[in-house]
Amino acid sequence: MFARVSSASLLGIDGVIVDVEADAASAGLPSFSVVGLAEGALKESRDRVRSSLKNLEYNIFARPITINLAPADFRKEGTHFDLPIALGLLAATENLPAESLNDTLILGELSLDGRLRGVSGVISMAEAGAAAGLKRALVPSANASEAALIEGLDVYSFDTLGETVSFLRGGVDREPVKRDGAKALYPSYDTDFSEIRGQMAVRRAAEIAAAGMHNIIFIGSPGSGKTMIARRMPTILPPMSMAEALRATKIHSAAGLLRERGRLVSKRPFVSPHHTASGASVIGGGALSKPGHVSIASGGVLFLDEMLEFGRNVLEALRQPLEDRQVTVSRASRTVTYPADFMLVGAMNPCPCGYSGDKKRECTCTPGMIEKYRGRLSGPMLDRIDMHVRVSAVDYKDLTGMKEGESSAAVRSRVEAAHEIQRARFAGGAAAFNSRMTEKQTALYCRLDGKCEKLLENALDKFGLSARSCSKILKTARTIADLGESESIAPAHLLEALQLRTAGWE
Ligand SMILES: Nc1ncnc2c1ncn2[C@@H]1O[C@H](COP(=O)(O)OP(=O)(O)OP(=O)(O)O)[C@@H](O)[C@H]1O
Ligand SMILES: [Mg+2]
Ligand SMILES: [Zn+2]
CATH class of the missing domain: 3.30.230.10 (Ribosomal Protein S5; domain 2)
Incomplete structure (x- = not known):
């Protein structure tokens, strides 16, 4: 039969x-x-x-x-x-x-x-x-x-x-499983932005990054709070929509990460691979053809702590997903495409000893050592990071005297408003965030007046910036304008974006 x-x-x-x-x-x-x-x-x-x-x-x-x-x-x-x-x-x-x-x-x-x-x-x-x-x-x-x-x-x-x-x-009666999905969409976190004291400039940079889903790298000496801030990034992102949560759940499920819990993934992913992680585990594929960290981070944050310690091959392999927002991994029998739609957050020391540019401690590195160290991040990779932000340590004795910072909820409400503006701007299109705009969209939505044009031109000259980083700066400026509920990009927006791209390395 x-x-x-x-x-x-x-x-x-x-x-x-x-x-x-x-x-x-x-x-x-x-x-x-x-x-x-x-x-x-x-x-x-x-x-x-x-x-x-x-x-x-x-x-x-x-x-x-x-x-x-x-x-x-x-x-x-x-x-x-x-x-x-x-x-x-x-x-x-x-x-x-x-x-x-x-x-x-x-x-x-x-x-x-x-x-x-x-x-x-x-x-x-x-x-x-x-x-x-x-x-x-x-x-x-x-x-x-x-x-x-x-x-x-x-x-x-x-x-x-x-x-x-x-x-x-037909021997036994059974009830179907009860559903309890949607209420989980308002996640709670056990960390909060209020725990970050002082650091107004860095907090502002984090807010801008979240508002446009821009890639950001924090550069600073040991103990300055880079890891602390990065880990709190998801708490200032808006809750996921049902569609985003379903996608995240599908990815986690395909990666075998839902096995025990079987619950909707309702928190924006925060994925922090160790710097010894293999290319297959970060990018995906390998013998079992599973989604890698870049896919599991979709809709949320991929955090590379001690970014320069990652293998060069791993960093370079990130270029494709950063560009395409998806990865195609091949196996003997077939190729599979996974989403890889994340915001990259990196953290690194400015030099091998860690204290170059520190106000309190002397750097013991030679210029040659510093150049070689920073060279581990290739130009094309740097170009893909919209914001390069310097984090200076807050003095321990000052820390205890400072009051709590603004809460994640307060920052998140401004980030949400900016996301809302972008949703309206890109309605029906493929890109949902300023950082994801195509060249055509950038030209359309980041129009500059004469004064801004001149500003940008001078800056590109002065800092020797590539065309790709120029378009990143425009996108960041668009986000800053959105946070200020401004229709057009004003000189102040552009200047802040420029500063966020260039000042991190000083
Ligand atoms: N602005 C701050 N507000 C409150 N606590 C802070 C701040 N900056 C640093 N700290 C404290 O210092 C600790 C060390 O910070 P963190 O681990 O984030 O430093 P880091 O920059 O990542 O250093 P490393 O380069 O060594 O990784 C934090 O866990 C926190 O307790
Ligand atoms: Mg750290
Ligand atoms: Zn040094």
Whole structure:
């Protein structure tokens, strides 16, 4: 007999429907073949399915059995086909009514004794199921709340294969999983901008960066507060929209980071890879073709602390995602594209000893050492960072006397207003933030009057800035004007943007 079960697969972070077709012949030599699964996944899956069915005392393997995963045009990966294969087999051998599987999306890994294990990518696959018009989804308990994030599907969750079979036979009544998604969209943080004392200029720079999602690098001596400020950047960004949260959740799910929690990712990501991280872990790909840090940071902040300590190859590999806002990683069998739409925040010391430009301590480096040190960040990489900001340490004895800074909530309300202006400006377009404008949009929205033109020209001359950094400066100026609710870019806006691009290195 023949039976068909709906399941799904991940392509990048998106789900696609996969039909699991099971065929059990009535006579012939015993065999069990699975067509369409990738090499690596194949044998293990077959073993788990066979063992867990035998554990339930279904002796159905005494005949030729074929499983086919359609469409045939790509080899499917992942362990979540165990459950649809097992159920398809039971239907094909008349141990389960075939119509009980209609309109049902089925996902789940089996352990050898028939327990169901959580899998990656469930939110994306459930989304594909709903889009294909399926009515319900059967998933492992570990993935229940994740699947329930998708409207339009009734989600039922199970701990074992046995439970799932009883349910499909109609022997037990079950309620679909309750949804509790949206309220999580107002995240709370356990750090706050108010903890940053003094540092008015740096706080202002952070606000501008957040307002236009500009890349920013903090340069300063040890203990000046660079890491502290960077870690608080997400707290001044507006809450994510439902669409952003769903995208972030899909990426986390595809990366296998939702396994235990199965909750909507509602905080803007803050991803801080260690400087010893490999290129594959930062950029993505590798043997398992998973999203890397650049993708997991989408919608939020990628923080490179001690930025110059990162491998040159890793820093250079960041150029493409910084430009394209996505990464394409290839494997032997296919290429996959993941979003990589993050705001880069970097932190570094100005020189090897750390104290060049410090008001209190003497730098012990030679100019040659400093130049070599800074040279680890290539020109093209520097060009992609809109703001280069000097952080000078606040004296310890002054710190204790200073009052708390303005709260994250207060800063965030201005950032939100600026985001709102940009949303209106770019309505319907691809770019949502000033930092993401195309050349054409920059020309359109960053028009300068004669006075500003002259200012910019002189500055480019004086600092020897590239065309790319010129366009970055214009974009930052646009954000500063937006924060000031100004229609046009005034000289003061442009000057502040210029200063934010050039003064960090002095
Ligand atoms: N402006 C400030 N307000 C309050 N605390 C501060 C401030 N600046 C520094 N600190 C304190 O100093 C500590 C060290 O700061 P932080 O680790 O951010 O320095 P850093 O610039 O990253 O140094 P390093 O170059 O060594 O990494 C902070 O955890 C914080 O307690
Ligand atoms: Mg630090
Ligand atoms: Zn030094």
